[in-house]
Amino acid sequence: MDRLRVVDQVGxxxxxLVPGSRVSLRGSLxxxxxxxxxxxxxxxxxxxxxxxxxxxxxxxxxxxxxxxVDPDFAxxxxxxxxxxxxxxxxxxxxxxxxxxxASVADDEHYDVDNPAARSTDGWSAAASALENAxxxxxxxxxxxxxxxxxxxxxxxxxxxxxxxxxxxxxxCVAIExxxxxxxxxxxxxx
Numbered sequence: 001m002d003r004l005r006v007v008d009q010v011g012x013x014x015x016x017l018v019p020g021s022r023v024s025l026r027g028s029l030x031x032x033x034x035x036x037x038x039x040x041x042x043x044x045x046x047x048x049x050x051x052x053x054x055x056x057x058x059x060x061x062x063x064x065x066x067x068x069v070d071p072d073f074a075x076x077x078x079x080x081x082x083x084x085x086x087x088x089x090x091x092x093x094x095x096x097x098x099x100x101x102a103s104v105a106d107d108e109h110y111d112v113d114n115p116a117a118r119s120t121d122g123w124s125a126a127a128s129a130l131e132n133a134x135x136x137x138x139x140x141x142x143x144x145x146x147x148x149x150x151x152x153x154x155x156x157x158x159x160x161x162x163x164x165x166x167x168x169x170x171x172c173v174a175i176e177x178x179x180x181x182x183x184x185x186x187x188x189x190x
Contacts (some may be wrong), residue, residue: 003040003093006086010062010095018091021046026098037138038142040095040190042107048078048101055080055099062086065095068127072117076111078104083131086094089123090184092138094131129153133165134186140165166190 011023027041030033046054058067070081085094104110111117113190132153135147142169146165153168154161157175162168169183 002003003034003038006093006095007040007042008041010042010086013056013061016047017057018050021050021054027096030060035090035142037141040093041077042095042097043101043105045102045105046096046099048103049146051078051099057088058082069122071118071120071123073117074121074123075103076114076117079111079117082122085182091189093136108164125156126172126184128157130169130172130179130186133168133183135187136168137189152169159188180188 007025014023015021022045024043026043028038029040043173064087066085068083073079073081080099082097082099083094084097131151136149139149150163150165150168151161157171159171166187169186173180173183
């Protein structure tokens with residue numbers, strides 16, 4: 001499967017949803033430094049007047065995707081960071097979609113550290129911790145330390161760090177059974 005083809009398909013769906021919007025590739029794929037574990041980082045710039053409609057239309061544009069919104073931008077008036085998992089994509093190909101109103105398109109720091117933009121409503125600590133487990137496996141396969149990722153993941157769910165991403169995945173499922181499929185996919189990847 002080709003990540004750039006996925007980028008084209010997702011980009012077309014999003015740009016088709018909001019006229020005048022544009023999707024661009026970011027991160028390691030854009031720099032040409034991606035490896036088989038790299039996720040897909042996208043920036044979706046939408047007209048200011050369409051910002052809310054764009055967010056509301058995401059479920060329709062990417063029908064089967066699971067979505068989580070980063071709590072740091074959950075109430076921002078012009079920015080959201082949405083983590084997407086599309087069915088059929090490899091485990092490590094999560095899509096990190098930075099949605100910005102055109103007026104802040106070039107402002108990497110818009111609403112960073114703004115307490116009014118932050119909200120944990122609807123945020124799942126277990127789902128977030130499971131993403132830490134996935135990132136830990138990715139780090140290990142790249143020959144990097146996963147210690148910090150595991151520490152944060154276990155801390156998110158109030159459990160003692162066993163040093164195993166698979167233990168973390170099991171603990172997440174114990175808290176939120178709906179995460180079983182993703183946790184099982186992680187275990188199969190090992």
